[in-house]
Amino acid sequence: MRREPRIVAFCCEHSGKLAAGDESSSAALPDNVGIISVPCSGSVQTIDILGAFRAGADGVAVFGCHEGSCKHVTGNKMVKKRVEYVARTLEEIGWNRERVAFFPVAAVESKVFRDRLAELSENVRDRIHGYEKCLGKQSESAP
């Protein structure tokens, strides 16, 4: 049976975290998503994103504020560049660049938050099965 892709979402305390809601909120998040709250999306480092992949994530989402409404003025712009850099790096090592993405979201956009996560899961799902199939074949052919 195909497994669900594991998604790690870095969420800005001022937008993403609030959009995600807490455990009591009506629309619960899918089990395959892990939320990490950060003080500003700008504080998410390249190494954090790569660390998430290393720990077994299949996709990483960074949720920050919309442009122009970052509490820390430039944090969201900075992380956007950083995510772009990670995406490029992933592409260079043969992964799909769509595994990592920055999504602007407002604190009230709970639906947008879930839609974006679903979008990312969908993008990643095909990739990981292709990848694992490929790995499986290799292991069969190995002695």
Add this chain to the structure above:
Amino acid sequence: MNHYSKTVNSGVRLERISVNKRVLVVGGGMAGLETALKLTRLGYEVTLLETAESPGGSILSLSSLYGLSGESDLLVQSRIEAIKQNPAVRVLTGARLVGVTGTVGDFRVEIEQAGQTIENRCGAIVVATGLEFGEELPGTGSPEKTISHKELERRLVDLQQSETNRSRMPSNICLIVEDEGVDSAMFSASALKNALAIKRLSKSSVFVCCDNVNVAGSGLEELYREARSEGVVIFRLEDMRPQVRETRTGLAVTVKDSSAAAPGGWQGLIEIECDLLVLPERATVPADGVSLQHLLNVSCDSDGWFQENNVWAKPVESNRRGIFFAGGCRGNFDVEDILAEAKGAALEVHNLLRHGKRLVPVGRVAVDASKCAVCLTCLRSCPHDAIEILVDDKGHNKAARIIDIACEACGICVAQCPANAIQMLADQFRDQDVAVSV
């Protein structure tokens, strides 16, 4: 305090840091005067800077104000008098800010007045530099028949003064409220107010062309009703800009009022013949306001207005702690709003500086001096100007240091530091903790 020590790791402690209780208010217009007055009432000493020879600002050019009793100059004069009699306010006219260093609680400012530079220290800065209306109008070809809203205000003053001027008022006047890049809220109120004033003083017909009559202010809805009942004609434009052409006797303005159109039939095109056309001019940040933005290192929006930190939650704060905005410099133009903002700014200053001490969490973010290469990346990337460079006694740069009183603990410097020398110490945000939660 207990709550705080629960959420934050033990490396963080709270310290009392002394702050200077003198406040600098830049700009002696309505907002600046009001802020200064409120601050003195709260027990602060205020230095008020005004570039012109006397305080008052651009509100003095208005003929009247809607919704507020008293004429505009009276409103300002009473405040100027109060300021002059107040020993806690030091008014510097013909002065401007030329240098700002330091941080919240201890800003060191340089003020240039009459060729001399005065140094001053203050705990907070309130920017109330106001706005400026450009003289430029969108071209229509007939300069003597086309004037700005500001010019209309001037003529209204004449109109109120003498009977002969009244008979000279053109018989058909058309006011256009919006243009590309001009906010309707800016002129809705003044257009309605002026249309009503013309209607009451002379026998002219007045037409107001407007996309949305912006009545989101106290007393505006009533003003609108009053204007309608006095016979001011209001056209609602939607998709078409008003077309102006010259005729033998005057100007003809073609507007499309979609609410008057019959479905499938008449499109609602109306031609207004008028002798005087009033067009909106662009409101801009004054030139010294622009240089102030660089001087203070505060962010502004795409039109150059001083931007508030967070429009809803923190309406008068800037991205730097200790610097506040009030009034026209934010693109605000409603007198009541401006007064409310001035009060808000004064209260925020009070919140920041009261008791002359401030309780500050120290050590939320720490720099490892042995790793710091003084590359200045953190200094450049910090959105709150909360990083300084320590210098040893030989004048060499030693390491970066976080200024705790200005720091908002956003972690941007932590992420930007190429040497990984900056760490967040709050429990859940340390690198190793982030790795664990992954």
